[in-house]
Amino acid sequence: MKPVAAWRGRPLGHGFTLVELLVVMAILGLLLAVLMPSLARAKTRAQAIACLNNHRQLGLACLLYVDDHQDALPYNLGDDETKSLVSEGRYLNWVNNVMSWELDPDNTNTALIKTGGLGPYSSGAVGIYRCPADRVLSDIQRAAGWRARVRSLSMNALVGDAGEFTLGGTNVNVPGYRQYFRLAQIPEPSRIFVFIEEHPDSVDDGYFLNDPGVLEWHDLPASYHDGQASLAYADGHVESHKWKSVSTRQPPRPDVVPLPLAIPAEDRRDFDWLMGHTSYLRRSPARSE
DSSP states (O other): OOOOBOGGGOBTTOOOOHHHHHHHHHHHHHHHHHHHHHHHHHHHHHHHHHHHHHHHHHHHHHHHHHHHTTTBOOBOOOHHHHHHHHHTTOOOBSSOOOOOSSOOGGGTOHHHHHTSTTGGGGTTOGGGGSOTTOOOOOHHHHHTTOOOOSOOEEEETTBSBOGGGGTTSSOTTSTTBOOBSBGGGOSOTTTSEEEEEBOTTTOSSSEEOOOTTSOEESSOBOOTTTSEEEEEETTSOEEEEEOOOTTTSOOOOTTOSOSSEEOOTTOOHHHHHHHHTTOOBTTSSOOOO
16 A cells, blocks of 8 residues: 655655745734734723723712712822821721832732722722733832732822811812812712822822912823723713823833923823813813813
Protein backbone atom coordinates (compact mmCIF):
# COMPACT_ATOMS: atom_id res chain seq x y z
CA MET A 1 0.00 0.00 0.00
CA LYS A 2 1.32 3.43 -0.92
CA PRO A 3 1.08 6.25 1.72
CA VAL A 4 -1.86 8.59 1.32
CA ALA A 5 -0.71 11.92 -0.10
CA ALA A 6 -1.05 15.01 2.12
CA TRP A 7 -1.99 18.52 1.13
CA ARG A 8 -0.49 19.43 -2.24
CA GLY A 9 0.90 15.96 -2.62
CA ARG A 10 3.29 16.19 0.34
CA PRO A 11 3.56 12.87 2.30
CA LEU A 12 1.95 12.71 5.72
CA GLY A 13 4.21 13.57 8.65
CA HIS A 14 5.79 16.64 7.06
CA GLY A 15 5.32 19.98 8.95
CA PHE A 16 4.68 23.48 7.64
CA THR A 17 7.41 25.21 5.76
CA LEU A 18 8.93 28.40 7.16
CA VAL A 19 7.17 30.44 4.49
CA GLU A 20 3.80 28.95 5.44
CA LEU A 21 4.37 29.69 9.13
CA LEU A 22 5.33 33.27 8.33
CA VAL A 23 2.16 33.67 6.25
CA VAL A 24 -0.02 32.35 9.12
CA MET A 25 1.72 34.64 11.61
CA ALA A 26 1.25 37.61 9.32
CA ILE A 27 -2.48 36.85 8.98
CA LEU A 28 -2.85 36.49 12.76
CA GLY A 29 -0.99 39.76 13.29
CA LEU A 30 -3.24 41.50 10.79
CA LEU A 31 -6.37 40.14 12.50
CA LEU A 32 -5.10 41.30 15.90
CA ALA A 33 -4.31 44.74 14.52
CA VAL A 34 -7.86 44.98 13.18
CA LEU A 35 -9.58 43.57 16.27
CA MET A 36 -7.60 45.21 19.09
CA PRO A 37 -9.00 48.75 18.63
CA SER A 38 -12.53 47.31 18.55
CA LEU A 39 -11.87 45.27 21.68
CA ALA A 40 -10.39 48.32 23.42
CA ARG A 41 -13.43 50.41 22.49
CA ALA A 42 -15.75 47.67 23.71
CA LYS A 43 -13.89 47.51 27.02
CA THR A 44 -14.08 51.30 27.39
CA ARG A 45 -17.81 51.26 26.69
CA ALA A 46 -18.37 48.45 29.19
CA GLN A 47 -16.46 50.34 31.88
CA ALA A 48 -18.41 53.52 31.14
CA ILE A 49 -21.71 51.64 31.48
CA ALA A 50 -20.56 50.07 34.75
CA CYS A 51 -19.47 53.48 36.03
CA LEU A 52 -22.84 54.99 35.18
CA ASN A 53 -24.52 52.16 37.04
CA ASN A 54 -22.32 52.91 40.07
CA HIS A 55 -23.43 56.54 39.95
CA ARG A 56 -27.05 55.46 39.64
CA GLN A 57 -26.80 53.27 42.75
CA LEU A 58 -25.02 56.00 44.72
CA GLY A 59 -27.62 58.55 43.61
CA LEU A 60 -30.38 56.22 44.78
CA ALA A 61 -28.61 55.79 48.12
CA CYS A 62 -28.53 59.57 48.46
CA LEU A 63 -32.27 59.85 47.78
CA LEU A 64 -32.97 57.15 50.37
CA TYR A 65 -30.83 59.07 52.87
CA VAL A 66 -32.78 62.26 52.11
CA ASP A 67 -36.06 60.43 52.63
CA ASP A 68 -34.89 59.22 56.04
CA HIS A 69 -33.53 62.61 57.17
CA GLN A 70 -36.48 64.97 56.59
CA ASP A 71 -35.20 66.07 53.16
CA ALA A 72 -31.67 66.88 54.44
CA LEU A 73 -28.83 66.03 52.07
CA PRO A 74 -25.79 64.09 53.39
CA TYR A 75 -22.89 65.79 55.15
CA ASN A 76 -20.20 66.80 52.67
CA LEU A 77 -17.14 67.78 54.68
CA GLY A 78 -13.60 68.83 53.83
CA ASP A 79 -10.53 66.76 54.64
CA ASP A 80 -9.57 68.33 57.99
CA GLU A 81 -13.05 68.06 59.48
CA THR A 82 -13.50 64.54 58.13
CA LYS A 83 -10.24 63.38 59.73
CA SER A 84 -11.06 65.12 63.01
CA LEU A 85 -14.46 63.47 63.29
CA VAL A 86 -13.10 60.03 62.38
CA SER A 87 -10.43 60.38 65.08
CA GLU A 88 -13.31 60.91 67.54
CA GLY A 89 -15.12 57.86 66.23
CA ARG A 90 -17.79 59.96 64.54
CA TYR A 91 -18.54 58.99 60.95
CA LEU A 92 -20.85 61.78 59.83
CA ASN A 93 -19.56 62.46 56.34
CA TRP A 94 -21.10 60.85 53.27
CA VAL A 95 -17.74 59.10 52.90
CA ASN A 96 -15.00 59.12 55.52
CA ASN A 97 -11.69 58.51 53.75
CA VAL A 98 -9.14 61.12 52.61
CA MET A 99 -6.88 59.74 49.89
CA SER A 100 -3.31 60.40 48.80
CA TRP A 101 -0.43 58.84 46.84
CA GLU A 102 1.15 57.58 50.07
CA LEU A 103 0.60 54.28 51.89
CA ASP A 104 -2.13 55.75 54.10
CA PRO A 105 -4.78 53.17 55.03
CA ASP A 106 -7.52 55.59 53.94
CA ASN A 107 -6.64 54.67 50.35
CA THR A 108 -7.74 51.05 50.77
CA ASN A 109 -9.89 51.05 53.92
CA THR A 110 -13.32 49.87 52.82
CA ALA A 111 -14.62 50.15 56.39
CA LEU A 112 -14.44 53.94 56.09
CA ILE A 113 -16.64 53.65 53.00
CA LYS A 114 -19.19 51.40 54.68
CA THR A 115 -19.43 53.61 57.77
CA GLY A 116 -20.04 56.76 55.74
CA GLY A 117 -23.39 58.46 55.77
CA LEU A 118 -24.45 56.67 52.60
CA GLY A 119 -23.02 53.31 53.60
CA PRO A 120 -26.24 51.90 55.12
CA TYR A 121 -28.19 53.04 52.05
CA SER A 122 -25.92 51.33 49.54
CA SER A 123 -26.05 47.93 51.31
CA GLY A 124 -22.33 48.12 52.02
CA ALA A 125 -21.48 47.91 48.32
CA VAL A 126 -18.05 49.57 48.36
CA GLY A 127 -17.45 48.97 44.65
CA ILE A 128 -19.89 51.67 43.60
CA TYR A 129 -17.55 54.38 44.92
CA ARG A 130 -14.85 53.60 42.34
CA CYS A 131 -14.83 53.77 38.55
CA PRO A 132 -13.82 50.34 37.14
CA ALA A 133 -11.34 52.11 34.85
CA ASP A 134 -9.54 53.71 37.80
CA ARG A 135 -6.57 51.57 38.78
CA VAL A 136 -4.19 54.49 39.11
CA LEU A 137 -1.53 54.00 41.77
CA SER A 138 1.71 55.66 42.76
CA ASP A 139 4.98 53.73 42.48
CA ILE A 140 5.13 53.03 46.20
CA GLN A 141 1.51 51.87 46.26
CA ARG A 142 2.11 49.53 43.34
CA ALA A 143 5.30 48.22 44.95
CA ALA A 144 3.29 47.48 48.09
CA GLY A 145 1.07 45.17 46.03
CA TRP A 146 -2.00 47.40 45.88
CA ARG A 147 -4.40 46.86 43.01
CA ALA A 148 -6.45 50.07 43.27
CA ARG A 149 -7.59 52.77 45.66
CA VAL A 150 -11.14 52.52 46.95
CA ARG A 151 -12.74 55.68 45.60
CA SER A 152 -12.82 57.79 42.44
CA LEU A 153 -16.07 59.70 43.05
CA SER A 154 -16.64 62.94 44.90
CA MET A 155 -19.66 65.02 45.88
CA ASN A 156 -20.52 68.50 44.66
CA ALA A 157 -19.22 70.89 47.36
CA LEU A 158 -22.35 73.03 47.11
CA VAL A 159 -24.65 70.10 47.85
CA GLY A 160 -25.11 68.99 51.47
CA ASP A 161 -24.01 70.32 54.84
CA ALA A 162 -20.32 71.24 54.52
CA GLY A 163 -19.84 71.63 58.25
CA GLU A 164 -17.40 74.37 59.22
CA PHE A 165 -17.50 75.75 55.66
CA THR A 166 -21.23 76.46 55.87
CA LEU A 167 -21.82 77.51 59.47
CA GLY A 168 -23.28 80.84 58.30
CA GLY A 169 -25.66 79.25 55.81
CA THR A 170 -23.47 79.88 52.75
CA ASN A 171 -20.24 78.26 51.64
CA VAL A 172 -17.24 80.39 52.62
CA ASN A 173 -15.32 78.97 49.66
CA VAL A 174 -17.86 80.26 47.11
CA PRO A 175 -20.09 82.71 48.99
CA GLY A 176 -21.76 84.08 45.87
CA TYR A 177 -23.45 80.75 45.14
CA ARG A 178 -26.21 78.84 46.84
CA GLN A 179 -25.49 75.98 49.21
CA TYR A 180 -28.16 73.27 49.08
CA PHE A 181 -28.76 71.71 52.48
CA ARG A 182 -32.06 70.12 51.50
CA LEU A 183 -33.20 68.52 48.29
CA ALA A 184 -36.26 70.78 48.08
CA GLN A 185 -33.97 73.83 47.95
CA ILE A 186 -32.62 72.82 44.53
CA PRO A 187 -34.79 74.63 41.96
CA GLU A 188 -33.89 72.28 39.08
CA PRO A 189 -32.75 68.90 40.46
CA SER A 190 -32.24 67.57 36.94
CA ARG A 191 -29.59 70.25 36.36
CA ILE A 192 -27.49 70.15 39.55
CA PHE A 193 -25.05 67.25 39.84
CA VAL A 194 -24.44 65.52 43.18
CA PHE A 195 -21.66 63.03 42.34
CA ILE A 196 -18.88 63.17 39.78
CA GLU A 197 -15.80 61.19 38.81
CA GLU A 198 -12.75 63.13 39.93
CA HIS A 199 -9.25 63.06 38.45
CA PRO A 200 -6.94 60.82 40.55
CA ASP A 201 -4.55 63.72 41.17
CA SER A 202 -7.17 65.89 42.85
CA VAL A 203 -9.43 63.33 44.53
CA ASP A 204 -8.56 63.38 48.23
CA ASP A 205 -11.58 64.17 50.40
CA GLY A 206 -15.05 63.66 48.93
CA TYR A 207 -15.64 67.41 48.55
CA PHE A 208 -15.47 68.48 44.87
CA LEU A 209 -14.87 72.25 44.83
CA ASN A 210 -14.19 74.89 42.19
CA ASP A 211 -14.67 78.64 42.37
CA PRO A 212 -16.63 80.00 39.39
CA GLY A 213 -14.90 83.37 39.89
CA VAL A 214 -11.39 81.92 39.48
CA LEU A 215 -10.46 80.51 36.10
CA GLU A 216 -8.64 77.38 37.27
CA TRP A 217 -9.38 73.82 38.23
CA HIS A 218 -8.99 73.32 41.96
CA ASP A 219 -10.63 69.91 41.71
CA LEU A 220 -10.41 68.41 38.23
CA PRO A 221 -13.03 66.07 36.77
CA ALA A 222 -11.85 62.71 35.47
CA SER A 223 -11.98 61.61 31.83
CA TYR A 224 -11.50 57.84 31.97
CA HIS A 225 -14.08 56.97 29.33
CA ASP A 226 -12.75 58.29 26.04
CA GLY A 227 -12.67 61.84 27.37
CA GLN A 228 -15.92 61.54 29.32
CA ALA A 229 -16.93 61.62 32.99
CA SER A 230 -19.99 60.16 34.68
CA LEU A 231 -22.25 62.34 36.82
CA ALA A 232 -25.29 61.70 39.03
CA TYR A 233 -27.87 64.45 39.42
CA ALA A 234 -30.16 65.51 42.25
CA ASP A 235 -33.24 64.09 40.55
CA GLY A 236 -31.63 60.63 40.33
CA HIS A 237 -30.71 60.53 36.64
CA VAL A 238 -27.14 59.91 35.47
CA GLU A 239 -25.21 60.84 32.36
CA SER A 240 -21.80 60.77 30.73
CA HIS A 241 -20.42 64.13 29.67
CA LYS A 242 -17.62 64.47 27.14
CA TRP A 243 -15.05 67.18 27.84
CA LYS A 244 -14.28 69.36 24.84
CA SER A 245 -11.01 70.98 25.90
CA VAL A 246 -7.70 69.13 25.71
CA SER A 247 -6.59 70.84 28.91
CA THR A 248 -9.49 69.22 30.80
CA ARG A 249 -8.67 65.71 29.57
CA GLN A 250 -5.53 65.21 31.62
CA PRO A 251 -3.93 61.73 31.63
CA PRO A 252 -4.76 59.63 34.69
CA ARG A 253 -1.30 59.34 36.23
CA PRO A 254 0.04 60.22 39.68
CA ASP A 255 1.20 63.84 40.00
CA VAL A 256 0.80 64.60 36.30
CA VAL A 257 -1.50 67.61 36.88
CA PRO A 258 -0.05 70.78 38.47
CA LEU A 259 -3.05 71.74 40.60
CA PRO A 260 -4.58 74.26 40.74
CA LEU A 261 -4.60 74.05 36.94
CA ALA A 262 -5.03 77.26 34.97
CA ILE A 263 -7.78 77.18 32.33
CA PRO A 264 -7.09 78.82 28.96
CA ALA A 265 -9.20 81.97 28.75
CA GLU A 266 -9.97 81.18 25.11
CA ASP A 267 -11.29 77.71 25.91
CA ARG A 268 -13.33 77.66 29.12
CA ARG A 269 -16.23 75.62 27.73
CA ASP A 270 -15.82 72.67 30.10
CA PHE A 271 -15.36 74.87 33.17
CA ASP A 272 -18.39 77.00 32.37
CA TRP A 273 -20.53 73.93 31.66
CA LEU A 274 -19.63 72.27 34.94
CA MET A 275 -20.05 75.46 36.97
CA GLY A 276 -23.47 75.87 35.38
CA HIS A 277 -24.42 72.45 36.78
CA THR A 278 -22.90 73.03 40.23
CA SER A 279 -25.17 75.69 41.76
CA TYR A 280 -27.02 78.95 41.09
CA LEU A 281 -26.03 82.49 41.93
CA ARG A 282 -27.57 83.58 45.23
CA ARG A 283 -29.04 86.72 43.68
CA SER A 284 -30.90 84.94 40.86
CA PRO A 285 -33.51 82.18 40.94
CA ALA A 286 -32.01 80.35 38.00
CA ARG A 287 -29.06 80.40 35.68
CA SER A 288 -29.52 80.54 31.95
CA GLU A 289 -28.06 77.90 29.62
